[in-house]
Amino acid sequence: MTAADESTSANAPEESAAHPRFAEALRELGLGDLIPRVRRFPDATRTAAEAAAAVGCELSQICKSLIFAADGVPVLVLMDGASRVDVELVRRELGAAKVTRAKVELVRETTGYAIGGVPPFGHRSKTRVLADRSLLDHDTVWAAAGTPYAVFPMDPKTLIAHAGGTLVDVREQSR
DSSP states (O other): OOHHHHHHHHHHHHHTTSOHHHHHHHHHTTOGGGGGGOEEOSSOOOSHHHHHHHHTSOGGGEEEEEEEEETTEEEEEEEETTOOBOHHHHHHHHTOSOEEEOOHHHHHHHHSSOTTOOOSSOOSSOOEEEEEGGGGGSSOEEEEOSSTTEEEEEOHHHHHHHHTOEEEOOBOOOO
């Protein structure tokens, strides 16, 4: 076994918490040091509420990665876990005629991940990214690491930058 093989096998348990494609994306972005910080839970963290309970953080500290279809074109919206996306605000922001939640197949095809595990970056295809300003209310947010059982922490400005996100206000306001 070579030193490179030993290094790879020594790191394997740490990498198993994140989806392999997401772990590779982290390395490609120079964020390999984040891989050991990915936390895997025995119960699903598919929803923001499940993730917040597992991590032990506020619901708003969860970063949801939601795929919408704007005139049929996928767009990723990053939203804090305590808020809902106002589809009309997304439509206006994009200048689209119609914006809808993406179907399961489009999410998987666009990102390479299943709903409930979509990370904010490291997707199969490049998409436009809108990030709601509410994410900046925290020093650290937690986002999916490619599976419905794993999340990782990151400061929101860095997360938005790596996602290539445009800062917007697309949070549904309470009536």
